[in-house]
Amino acid sequence: MILVAAILLILYIAFFGYTIHQVIRGNLQSVFLYAVTFFPVYALFLTSNFDAFESPLIIKLIQYSKEVIIFSAFGLWIFGQKRLLDKTWDISSLDKIFLAFIGLAILFFALGLGEATVTNRAIYLKNIFLIGIFYCFGRNVNISFSEWNKVVKVIFITTILACVLVTFEKVIGTHFHTIAGYAKYNTFFTGEEPQGSYGLAWTFEAEGGRPRYGAFFAHPLELAASMLVVASIGVIYLVSVPYRSNKFKYLGFLFCAFICLLFAYSRASFASFFLLLGFMALMLRYYKLIGVALSISVVIGVYIVFFAANDILYFVVDTLTFQNSSSLTHIVDWLNAVNSIISNPMGIGLAMSGNAGGVEKDLIVGGENQYLIYGVQMGVIGMLLYIGMLYYGIRNSWRAFRLSPSRRDGVIPFVAASVKFGMLLPLFTANAEAYIYVSLISWWLIGHAETLYQKFRRPVREEGLSTGRLEMSR
Numbered sequence: 001m002i003l004v005a006a007i008l009l010i011l012y013i014a015f016f017g018y019t020i021h022q023v024i025r026g027n028l029q030s031v032f033l034y035a036v037t038f039f040p041v042y043a044l045f046l047t048s049n050f051d052a053f054e055s056p057l058i059i060k061l062i063q064y065s066k067e068v069i070i071f072s073a074f075g076l077w078i079f080g081q082k083r084l085l086d087k088t089w090d091i092s093s094l095d096k097i098f099l100a101f102i103g104l105a106i107l108f109f110a111l112g113l114g115e116a117t118v119t120n121r122a123i124y125l126k127n128i129f130l131i132g133i134f135y136c137f138g139r140n141v142n143i144s145f146s147e148w149n150k151v152v153k154v155i156f157i158t159t160i161l162a163c164v165l166v167t168f169e170k171v172i173g174t175h176f177h178t179i180a181g182y183a184k185y186n187t188f189f190t191g192e193e194p195q196g197s198y199g200l201a202w203t204f205e206a207e208g209g210r211p212r213y214g215a216f217f218a219h220p221l222e223l224a225a226s227m228l229v230v231a232s233i234g235v236i237y238l239v240s241v242p243y244r245s246n247k248f249k250y251l252g253f254l255f256c257a258f259i260c261l262l263f264a265y266s267r268a269s270f271a272s273f274f275l276l277l278g279f280m281a282l283m284l285r286y287y288k289l290i291g292v293a294l295s296i297s298v299v300i301g302v303y304i305v306f307f308a309a310n311d312i313l314y315f316v317v318d319t320l321t322f323q324n325s326s327s328l329t330h331i332v333d334w335l336n337a338v339n340s341i342i343s344n345p346m347g348i349g350l351a352m353s354g355n356a357g358g359v360e361k362d363l364i365v366g367g368e369n370q371y372l373i374y375g376v377q378m379g380v381i382g383m384l385l386y387i388g389m390l391y392y393g394i395r396n397s398w399r400a401f402r403l404s405p406s407r408r409d410g411v412i413p414f415v416a417a418s419v420k421f422g423m424l425l426p427l428f429t430a431n432a433e434a435y436i437y438v439s440l441i442s443w444w445l446i447g448h449a450e451t452l453y454q455k456f457r458r459p460v461r462e463e464g465l466s467t468g469r470l471e472m473s474r
Contacts (some may be wrong), residue, residue, distance in 0.1 A: 005052030008351050012038075016065055023073045026080065028141045031073045032444055035134075038066070039437035040162070040226065043218035044180045050188065051181025059189070067126070074133050077140065094392040094450050095139070101385040104130045104378050105350065114349020114377075115363055124351040131433065134440040138447020144308030145408055152233055156253050159230045162215040162223065163256035166263045169213040175204055177214060178333070192361075212265040222435040223260055224269035225426050229259040229274060229438055232418035235280050235289070240407050268426040276422040283401060283414060330368045330429055337366025340376045347379030354431035370427040390427075393446040394420050400453035413452055416445035 015037070038045075050059050105128045109121050116124075143151075169176055175198055177183075183194040186201070195204040203219045204212050212220035212239035230253060238250040261270055274297055281289035342346060351358045353376040354367045365376050375383030397417035404410030419442040426432045433439045 002052045005049050009049060009058075012045070012062070012313065016069070019069055020072070023069065026076070026297050028073050028077060028137060029143055029147050031069060031137060032141075032143065033147075033151060033154065034066075034069060034442075035437070035440055035444075036158075038150050039440070040158050041216045042066070042436065043222075044177065044182075044216045045220050047177070047182050047185040048180045050185045056188075059185075070130060070133060076137070077137075090454060092396075092450060092454055094389070094396060094446075097385055097388045097392060098132055098135055100129060101382065101389060104382055104385065108347065108378055110348050112349075113347065114352045116349060116351035116358070116360065120351040120360060121349070121360040124356065127356055127358070127434075130436075130440060131443050134444040135447040138444040139451050140447075140448075143412070143448060148412065152237075155225060155230060155233060159227070159253055159256050159260070162217065165258050166213045166215040166223070166260050169215070170263050173211070175200060175211065175213060176216065177204065177219075180216075191198070191284060206265045210265065213263045215260065217437070218435070220264040221266050221269070221430055223292075224264035224266035225423065225432060225435050226438045227257040227260050227264075228264075228269065228272060228422035229415070229419050229441065230254070231273060231276055232280065232422070235277070235418075236284075236411055236414045239284060239286055240411075246337045247342060266426075268429045272422045272425045275425065276418060278413075279421045280418050283417065333366045333368035337369060337372035340365045341372065341380065341383070344376075345380045347375075347377055348381060350377050354434070356431055356434040367431060368429060368432065370432050373431055390420060393417075393450070396453045397446060397449035400449045400456055403456035405456070406451065409452065409456075412445055413449035416442065416449040420446060 015034070019030050019034045041299050046059055046062055049062065050056075105125055109125045112118070112121070115122070121461050167178060175182075177200055178198065182200055184255060186192045186193070192201070194200060196202050197202050197209050198211060201219070204214065206212055214220040214223045217223035217226060234250045234254040234257065238247055238254070241247060241250065258273070261273055277289050277292065304474055337353065340353075348365065351360070353359070353365050354366070354370075354373040359367075366372050371383055371387060374386045378385075397413045397420070400413035401410040401417060404413065419438065423432060423438065423442065
């Protein structure tokens with residue numbers, strides 16, 4: 001185990017050095033490739049290194065290496081601008097909402113509201129900065145189609161490997177996280193003792209003791225949510241490529257994503273998968289997808305009612321009626337969060353809700369709903385700003401796809417709108433912005449789609465203005 005961990009650590013150091021070199025040269029696209037490659041394995045990379053070397057220093061260096069890359073790239077981008085103050089910035093409505101959201105977070109940090117320590121508030125503010133930076137990179141860093149194809153290849157390879165590993169976990173009935181030292185890491189760094197039937201955490205166990213598997217992602221819920229990225233890319237490529245052999249290839253990727261969803265056992269992401277198919281069908285005007293989604297849903301429903309074991313049937317019924325323990329936990333946390341927002345509509349301070357970095361367990365208020373988490377911390381205004389970011393991000397990405405002059409230009413807006421729409425339901429049941437892979441990658445895509453939308457709509461507006469002048473002259 002030590003030898004394997006050492007080899008992987010050396011490979012990461014080499015990858016880190018390559019990325020830093022590319023950043024220094026001004027190739028900020030390398031940050032996107034770094035995120036797509038490293039973020040899926042980030043959590044297990046930490047636990048396996050701690051299990052092998054038992055060195056908190058190595059863990060801290062790995063943890064902050066990603067911040068070194070991201071903030072260095074952001075700093076170089078800012079100070080690399082010629083005449084930064086004199087530059088004319090094209091600020092869109094979505095940009096203004098982002099700036100307001102981040103500005104509000106900075107204000108809450110400066111005011112020092114809440115019981116969280118300064119360090120924890122700083123960590124939480126840093127996580128919000130990461131969202132803003134990835135959106136900013138998407139807005140300002142151009143990704144060529146060849147670079148995008150490299151990213152897609154990495155995503156598909158990651159999906160195949162995750163599918164193989166999660167299937168292996170299922171067959172042998174053992175979580176890979178057990179081998180990778182997940183419980184040992186949590187006990188040392190967070191003080192959380194192993195929980196549940198599998199000696200990990202309750203996240204790895206569904207109602208009735210059924211195991212949830214997470215492959216090499218942080219946990220099963222993050223694995224399931226990340227498959228929405230694969231589903232979005234797989235569908236747009238499936239309906240765009242001309243040859244049957246290529247279509248079978250992308251069907252295979254979609255099948256791998258579905259297997260990961262199935263074994264991760266995430267109800268919110270599983271339901272989102274089918275809602276996402278309907279959303280993508282509307283975007284593509286390819287209504288056969290809705291039929292496919294409905295057909296699969298009917299087959300699954302028939303299987304659960306007539307052929308599945310009784311514990312699965314009862315699990316589904318209890319979930320829909322909010323009678324199982326997991327659903328009841330969600331409701332309790334939602335009510336606590338809503339009560340906090342009603343009592344403190346201006347917010348109670350950063351790092352006071354959710355389970356992202358910097359939040360102490362004893363101080364958590366609510367925490368099972370991303371919208372309410374921001375509402376608890378930054379008040380109604382913060383919650384509305386976050387919802388506005390999602391709304392305008394999805395809407396403008398949809399419009400960018402519709403206005404795109406070619407399918408190639410429309411791929412990223414399509415994926416951006418689809419992933420963010422697919423995440424709307426998981427955001428109701430989890431602190432899903434803590435899933436750094438799907439969260440930060442999708443915000444980068446939203447930023448890129450926003451840039452394309454502002455670019456594509458200019459000719460339409462100019463054409464409309466010229467037509468209006470012509471009609472007036474007549």
